[in-house]
Amino acid sequence: MRILITGARGQLGRSVAAAAIERGIDTVALGRRQMDITRAENVNRGIEISLPDLVVNCAGYTAVDRAEQETTLAFAVNRDGPSHLADACSKKAIPLIHISTDYVFDGRKQDPYDETDPICPLNVYGQSKAAGESEIHKKTDRYIILRTAWVFGAHGNNFVKTMLRLGCKHETIRVVDDQIGNPTFSGSLAEVIMRIAAHYRRRNEINWGIYHYGGQPPISWYGFAQQIFQIARRAGLPLKLTRPEAISTDEYPTAAKRAANSVLDNRKIERTFDIRVESWHAGLQAVVAHHRQTQKRR
Ligand SMILES: NC(=O)c1ccc[n+]([C@@H]2O[C@H](COP(=O)([O-])OP(=O)(O)OC[C@H]3O[C@@H](n4cnc5c(N)ncnc54)[C@H](OP(=O)(O)O)[C@@H]3O)[C@@H](O)[C@H]2O)c1
Structure with missing residues (x-):
């Protein structure tokens, strides 16, 4: 494959x-x-040359607050990019796995969001991702849209690395405690994608459509920060921080509005692909350990 x-x-x-x-x-x-996915000719050429059995689109415009200003760019990457990919995949009968987001929801629901819940994004990033989903749906039948949330890994920018950086510089950090979501380790999500790919390889057909995958258990940003610092302290990171301070969303205004509840219901993906959704805890330990190693080398 x-x-x-x-x-x-x-x-x-x-x-x-x-x-x-x-x-x-x-x-x-x-x-x-x-491969710049905003350019149809790039996408077509890349797919024609490599002739894959499966395409996994991990490209995205992910700067949630900056998207409020850079609307055109956010839509070019998050709507037009998936649209070109879906077009090219459909022409060659290649399935597409695309990554979307919990930010397509408005957060007013009290319970976890499942795949049948209506979408209603609160910010430009969420709107651009929702538009990408809709383009894929229009252009191909053989797609998996995997909505995930609060992704963190050893590489790139994410909340965990921001907290570790700030925790080594400041004695206090204020963190929002009234937004709840699913921290998701990028390694666990990659395993899930491999699992879906393996199902496809065995059967050549799978139940295409939208799926949710969010790490367990759901937690607030503040609760997640507490866990990060606990693990960091045990790993021997030189933290200045004594305790994070819990604040409300109103006390931390951002350019993009965020949903209070963006918890994802994982039952469909668990059932369909026989997946047991992992706790984000082990992934968090791995990322903190990796960060510690890179600090030591400096
Ligand atoms: N991070 C999260 O918390 C989160 C949550 C839910 C869903 N998602 C979704 O998960 C996917 C992966 O996100 P991530 O966390 O891995 O973000 P990331 O670290 O920002 O990676 C996105 C990648 O897309 C690339 N990219 C941007 N514009 C592109 C273009 N026109 N053509 C090709 N590549 C382009 C970026 O390249 P450059 O480095 O050159 O900019 C970057 O390498 C995205 O679709 C995102 O919307 C992320």
Whole structure:
């Protein structure tokens, strides 16, 4: 099986490429320079040359607050990019796995969101991702849209690395405690993508459509920060921070509005692909340990 991965230099793209290579899968991992997904001709050429059995789109515009200003760019990457990929995949009868987000929801639901819940994004990033989903749906039948949340890994920018950096500089940090979501380790998500790929390889057909995958258990940003610092302290990181301070969303205004509840219901993916959703805890320990190692080398 040959897999083509776009956005392969991002935090998830790297994890997916590593997981595929580890399994001995023929992997074509393309960063933005090798395949800019906003350019249809680039996408068509890349797919024609590599002729993959499956495409995994990890490319995305992910700067949630900056997207409020850079609307055109956010839509070019998150709507037009998936649209070009879906078009090219459909022409060659290649299935597409695309990564979407919990930010397509408005957070008003009290319970976890499942795949049948109506979407209603609160910010430009969420709107651009929702538009990407809709383009894929229009252009191909053989797709998996995997909505995930609060992704963190050893590479790239994410909340864990921001907390570790700030925790080594400041004695106090204020963290929002009234937004709840699913921290998701990029390595676990990559394993899930490999699992779906393996199902496809065995059967050649799977239940296409939208799936949710969010690490367990759900927690607030503040609760997650507490866990990060606990693990960091045990790993011997030189923290200045004594305790994070819990604040409300109102006390931390951001350019993009965020949902209070964006917890994802994982039951469909568990049932369909026989997946047991992992706790994010082990992934967090691995990322903190990796951070510690890189600090030591400096
Ligand atoms: N991070 C999260 O918390 C989160 C949560 C839910 C869903 N997701 C989704 O998960 C996917 C992967 O996100 P991530 O966390 O890995 O983000 P990331 O680290 O920002 O990676 C995104 C990658 O996409 C690349 N890219 C941007 N524009 C591109 C273009 N026009 N053509 C090709 N590549 C392009 C970026 O390249 P450059 O480095 O050159 O900019 C970057 O390597 C995205 O679709 C995102 O929306 C992320």
